[in-house]
Amino acid sequence: xxxxxxxxxxxxxxxxxxxxxxxxxxxxxxxxxxxxxxxxxxxxxxxxxxxxxxxxxxxxxxxxxxxxxxxxxxxxxxxxxxxxxxxxxxxxxxxxxxxxxxxxxxxxxxxxxxxxxxxxxxxxxxxxxxxxxxxxxxxxxxxxxxxxxxxxxxxxxxxxxxxxxxxxxxxxxxxxxxxxxxxxxxxxxxxxxxxxxxxxxxxxxxxxxxxxxxxxxxxxxxxxxxxxxxxxxxxxxxxxxxxxxxxxxxxxxxxxxxxxxxxxxxxxxxxxxxxxxxxxxxxxxxxxxxxxxxxxxxxxxxxxxxxxxxxxxxxxxxxxxxxxxxxxxxxxxxxxxxxxxxxxxxxxxxxxxxxxxxxxxxxxxxxxxxxxxxxxxxxxxxxxxxxxxxxxxxxxxxxxxxxxxxxxxxxxxxxxxxxxxxxxxxxxxxxxxxxxxxxxxxxxxxxxxxxxxxxxxxxxxxxxxxxxxxxxxxxxxxxxxxxxxxxxxxxxxxxxxxxxxxxxxxxxxxxxxxxxxxxxxxxxxxxxxxxxxxxxxxxxxxxxxxxxxxxxxxxxxxxxx
Amino acid sequence: xxxxxxxxxxxxxxxxxxxxxxxxxxxxxxxxxxxxxxxxxxxxxxxxxxxxxxxxxxxxxxxxxxxxxxxxxxxxxxxxxxxxxxxxxxxxxxxxxxxxxxxxxxxxxxxxxxxxxxxxxxxxxxxxxxxxxxxxxxxxxxxxxxxxxxxxxxxxxxxxxxxxxxxxxxxxxxxxxxxxxxxxxxxxxxxxxxxxxxxxxxxxxxxxxxxxxx
Numbered sequence: 001x002x003x004x005x006x007x008x009x010x011x012x013x014x015x016x017x018x019x020x021x022x023x024x025x026x027x028x029x030x031x032x033x034x035x036x037x038x039x040x041x042x043x044x045x046x047x048x049x050x051x052x053x054x055x056x057x058x059x060x061x062x063x064x065x066x067x068x069x070x071x072x073x074x075x076x077x078x079x080x081x082x083x084x085x086x087x088x089x090x091x092x093x094x095x096x097x098x099x100x101x102x103x104x105x106x107x108x109x110x111x112x113x114x115x116x117x118x119x120x121x122x123x124x125x126x127x128x129x130x131x132x133x134x135x136x137x138x139x140x141x142x143x144x145x146x147x148x149x150x151x152x153x154x155x156x157x158x159x160x161x162x163x164x165x166x167x168x169x170x171x172x173x174x175x176x177x178x179x180x181x182x183x184x185x186x187x188x189x190x191x192x193x194x195x196x197x198x199x200x201x202x203x204x205x206x207x208x209x210x211x212x213x214x215x216x217x218x219x220x221x222x223x224x225x226x227x228x229x230x231x232x233x234x235x236x237x238x239x240x241x242x243x244x245x246x247x248x249x250x251x252x253x254x255x256x257x258x259x260x261x262x263x264x265x266x267x268x269x270x271x272x273x274x275x276x277x278x279x280x281x282x283x284x285x286x287x288x289x290x291x292x293x294x295x296x297x298x299x300x301x302x303x304x305x306x307x308x309x310x311x312x313x314x315x316x317x318x319x320x321x322x323x324x325x326x327x328x329x330x331x332x333x334x335x336x337x338x339x340x341x342x343x344x345x346x347x348x349x350x351x352x353x354x355x356x357x358x359x360x361x362x363x364x365x366x367x368x369x370x371x372x373x374x375x376x377x378x379x380x381x382x383x384x385x386x387x388x389x390x391x392x393x394x395x396x397x398x399x400x401x402x403x404x405x406x407x408x409x410x411x412x413x414x415x416x417x418x419x420x421x422x423x424x425x426x427x428x429x430x431x432x433x434x435x436x437x438x439x440x441x442x443x444x445x446x447x448x449x450x451x452x453x454x455x456x457x458x459x460x461x462x463x464x465x466x467x468x469x470x471x472x473x474x475x476x477x478x479x480x481x482x483x484x485x486x487x488x489x490x491x492x493x494x495x496x497x498x499x500x501x502x503x504x505x506x507x508x509x510x511x512x513x514x515x516x517x518x519x520x521x522x523x524x525x526x527x528x529x530x531x532x533x534x535x536x537x538x539x540x541x542x543x544x545x546x547x548x549x550x551x552x553x554x555x556x557x558x559x560x561x
Numbered sequence: 562x563x564x565x566x567x568x569x570x571x572x573x574x575x576x577x578x579x580x581x582x583x584x585x586x587x588x589x590x591x592x593x594x595x596x597x598x599x600x601x602x603x604x605x606x607x608x609x610x611x612x613x614x615x616x617x618x619x620x621x622x623x624x625x626x627x628x629x630x631x632x633x634x635x636x637x638x639x640x641x642x643x644x645x646x647x648x649x650x651x652x653x654x655x656x657x658x659x660x661x662x663x664x665x666x667x668x669x670x671x672x673x674x675x676x677x678x679x680x681x682x683x684x685x686x687x688x689x690x691x692x693x694x695x696x697x698x699x700x701x702x703x704x705x706x707x708x709x710x711x712x713x714x715x716x717x718x719x720x721x722x723x724x725x726x727x728x729x730x731x732x733x734x735x736x737x738x739x740x741x742x743x744x745x746x747x748x749x750x751x752x753x754x755x756x757x758x759x760x761x762x763x764x765x766x767x768x769x770x771x772x773x774x775x
Contacts, residue, residue: 394573450650453650
């Protein structure tokens with residue numbers, strides 16, 4: 001490659017004295033030809049060197065060389081002149097090729113390839129036809145006859161074809177930009193300069209075809225604009241270099257072991273892509289997740305691309321970035337390598353979050369399933385045993401008037417009915433313990449009022465629930481009240497208790513306060529722990545204040561949106 | 562006296578029908594859903610509707626809603642709610658403004674046939690029938706310096722029966738005392754609790770319940 005590069009630079013440079021040797025040449029035109037040729041070659045060589053795998057460098061070198069060769073038509077030697085004339089229009093086709101192949105050097109669609117193919121055919125094929133038919137002054141080496149009328153038509157077709165190809169290229173650029181505006185400003189600028197140059201080339205060819213006035217001026221402006229593109233491109237490369245140097249800053253930043261959220265910001269800054277995101281690979285879940293442990297889908301489309309980061313041969317994370325970054329693989333890999341250790345930490349963090357998420361989900365499901373099962377059991381008791389016992393007791397009563405009047409018989413009957421009444425009472429307690437039917441049927445306020453009425457000490461109520469809540473929330477709140485009142489009765493030695501239910505700002509706050517001895521053991525037995533579990537399983541918070549001698553306050557805050 | 566019944570257990574419905582007919586009441590409608598009950602109440606204008614609190618389809622609050630609707634739409638129809646659990650909150654919801662023509666009893670009570678028929682008749686006549694469990698729950702725990710402490714045991718008995726919705730005559734029969742002495746106890750109770758005396762027998766039920774609940 002260095003040999004090819006040297007040759008290209010030499011050829012471009014050589015064209016200068018060659019052109020200047022022609023005494024009659026307009027120095028401005030010579031300057032403008034070099035203005036296009038030399039930056040193209042230079043930019044191409046540098047791009048080739050920076051990114052050998054990209055085809056853009058060689059393509060730009062070819063463009064610069066073609067431009068330089070086209071300058072040879074200013075020479076007086078017939079050989080050089082013939083070469084120059086043959087290359088007269090080629091730079092336009094190569095330029096279109098560069099525009100469409102930017103930034104990775106490949107033509108993306110069949111349409112792009114067809115467009116560039118047509119442009120080459122018109123620029124080279126028709127030019128050769130023109131030259132053999134004597135279309136260029138003065139005579140060139142491959143001229144066989146002079147057919148002025150035919151040449152004029154061929155030239156019109158040639159220039160109009162190239163005009164159409166440039167305009168179509170412009171449409172392609174505009175379309176791509178509408179799909180995804182590159183987020184790196186330098187890239188966007190290169191595309192803009194290409195678009196402007198395509199407009200000028202099309203204008204120049206139309207001026208030539210239709211004989212509009214001001215051809216010379218337009219040609220100068222066009223050459224000037226076309227020569228701007230490689231300069232903008234070089235600035236872009238410089239920007240990418242700077243980006244790569246910011247990897248050094250990144251390493252320094254990461255040495256301070258940033259918190260996982262800051263890691264993203266540091267990477268986004270180093271890669272100059274504010275849209276950058278990170279996804280962490282969790283081998284146990286076989287999925288990528290964000291920092292909160294939520295699954296993330298990697299994208300690879302017109303707008304976004306992903307770069308996988310490995311560490312010691314293990315998947316660690318993926319960078320989700322702007323498509324435009326994808327052609328700077330070295331930069332991405334460097335950033336990934338620099339972030340390695342911190343990424344590992346962040347991945348553990350994400351892994352933990354995902355597990356917590358999964359656990360709380362499964363805890364909620366377990367509690368939900370338990371609730372359903374309890375409701376089913378309570379219903380079965382209610383519809384089955386309880387109804388039957390009542391009906392049985394009723395039948396015994398109906399028997400009464402058919403019985404002989406002996407007292408013993410009636411006493412037996414009364415005893416039997418008493419047994420049934422006690423069984424019913426026990427069953428009622430069992431059923432209520434399994435699931436408070438009044439809660440499902442009539443809501444929290446009614447159920448808590450009943451709890452307070454049944455409590456073994458006076459209970460003040462402050463109820464402000466306003467309507468029904470999701471059942472799991474009602475059940476959690478109900479158990480907080482019922483367990484707490486039971487604890488107060490058993491341990492607190494309290495004179496009275498206050499139960500308040502307040503719903504505000506999308507939360508239900510349940511509080512049970514007593515005026516007892518305080519100092520409750522929150523770990524003893526499973527009571528408090530079980531309550532905390534219930535409340536936390538529905539996303540709430542459970543707290544207990546129990547200073548010695550200062551009563552006990554149990555509070556549950558449950559989100560209910 | 563005409564009765565409509567809504568009860569989804571076939572066994573109990575049949576038992577209720579038989580019990581009521583044998584007790585001299587006419588069962589004009591018997592069904593298993595709240596919707597049907599509302600229809601029957603509209604069509605047959607019974608004196609009292611007996612309704613199970615848990616009715617299809619969800620077995621949640623259909624029965625109570627039907628009861629409240631009948632009380633709102635047909636004030637002349639008494640409503641007796643039966644349930645396998647009695648809850649103070651539900652009683653207060655059912656009574657709301659007045660205890661007239663309203664009853665709320667544990668289902669178990671139907672096996673005490675005579676007393677149950679009495680309760681049905683009372684509710685049909687515009688009186689009340691409140692389950693003893695509710696009254697005893699309310700009386701079971703009181704704060705210190707409670708005016709209730711000043712009641713004599715006999716007065717407490719009278720208070721309980723009064724809160725259940727029984728008439729003075731009913732209380733007299735229950736306690737085997739004269740009507741005169743019941744009246745004496747009642748005015749003494751109202752005086753000790755600081756409640757305004759007088760008013761109909763069913764109006765005083767709510768007053769006593771509200772007093773006990775406060």
